[in-house]
């Protein structure tokens with residue numbers, strides 16, 4: 476099946492081109508974040524409304540991106556808009572605490588078993604960084620372990636081993652802790668051990684070898700950059716049990732996967748982490764990150780009797796706008812709302828898979844709850860190396876994303892698609908129908 480020649484998107488209009496030519500003068504590569512998709516230029520957005528967004532050329536799209544899975548209620552969720560509008564009048568940031576931060580903290584503590592106490596920051600990157608610092612301060616050890624290919628934001632140690640290619644990722648038994656940018660201090664790689672996802676034996680051996688040098692293992696239960704592959708129970712068991720034997724903390728990074736359920740992803744996969752990192756959905760569409768955990772570990776942030784072991788501050792940390800938006804958004808994510816999203820996700824993944832099987836097309840679908848991903852592969856991948864997008868596959872993904880755009884759907888070209896509570900049955904059917912049409916078109920090329 477050849478897919479490279481599916482035509483360029485019909486819907487990338489003149490205004491996006493005009494804005495991009497201005498942007499290129501003021502931003503390196505024309506964008507302000509590396510993850511902005513472009514084909515050949517980014518689509519500039521004018522507004523979002525529920526499950527849809529409208530671009531600057533006035534064209535409407537069903538949004539399966541939802542700002543990297545953040546907008547669990549879609550765009551412009553009424554209750555959040557009202558609460559935030561009130562808060563704007565009352566003040567957007569203070570040097571003093573507000574009741575709003577306690578409200579959001581209480582909500583999260585009551586739902587997520589791993590969190591007894593919590594601290595808020597502004598991004599997932601910061602939250603991962605503070606979780607790692609907390610683990611180091613708690614254990615007195617410098618090194619961390621993490622999963623090959625997994626994304627945890629931009630803290631140097633969390634980034635290592637994230638961008639490996641077949642030429643650079645090294646031995647399967649000891650993957651390279653590749654720095655993500657030139658000039659990273661060499662000591663970073665010295666203090667990062669890379670484990671392969673779903674390789675229980677390999678992970679156990681590496682953790683044992685590093686032993687008491689490790690402060691923590693940072694584990695995203697279903698890493699999106701690896702391809703939203705389900706974690707195998709024996710892998711989780713091996714990582715957590717071996718960590719316990721050596722006094723190594725387990726950090727569950729649920730910045731993206733908290734979306735997988737009322738209590739988050741660790742509950743779903745039976746992990747009892749010492750620290751849990753959250754972000755995205757808990758901010759209701761505003762910047763946020765959070766690190767929480769057991770009282771004894773969180774004590775490293777306690778500065779009430781002298782300097783805290785880990786100083787965590789931040790000019791905008793726990794700003795009342797993010798706190799209010801997050802609380803209202805999460806209040807509407809009741810258990811029933813999570814169950815509905817789960818059913819929607821199951822239906823979409825099932826129908827996409829049925830379309831693939833019917834046409835015997837070379838694709839597989841991964842994901843859980845409201846998250847899904849379509850891989851242009853015949854076999855279900857089980858780790859980063861298997862999920863790695865080969866050059867021919869990249870063309871296929873781009874072609875599929877273009878086809879979706881031409882049919883009025885934003886489908887993340889290289890990433891994770893997600894559903895929102897704003898989506899209707901009709902929206903979901905449209906996703907499946909467009910995919911099926913794409914398979915039909917692609918098979919004739």
Ligand SMILES: Cc1ncc(COP(=O)(O)O)c(C=O)c1O
Nearest residue numbers: 598599600626627628728730731
């Ligand atoms: C698992 C995970 N951790 C950390 C981050 C970083 O979060 P942020 O982009 O808010 O810094 C992300 C972002 O996508 C993520 O998916």
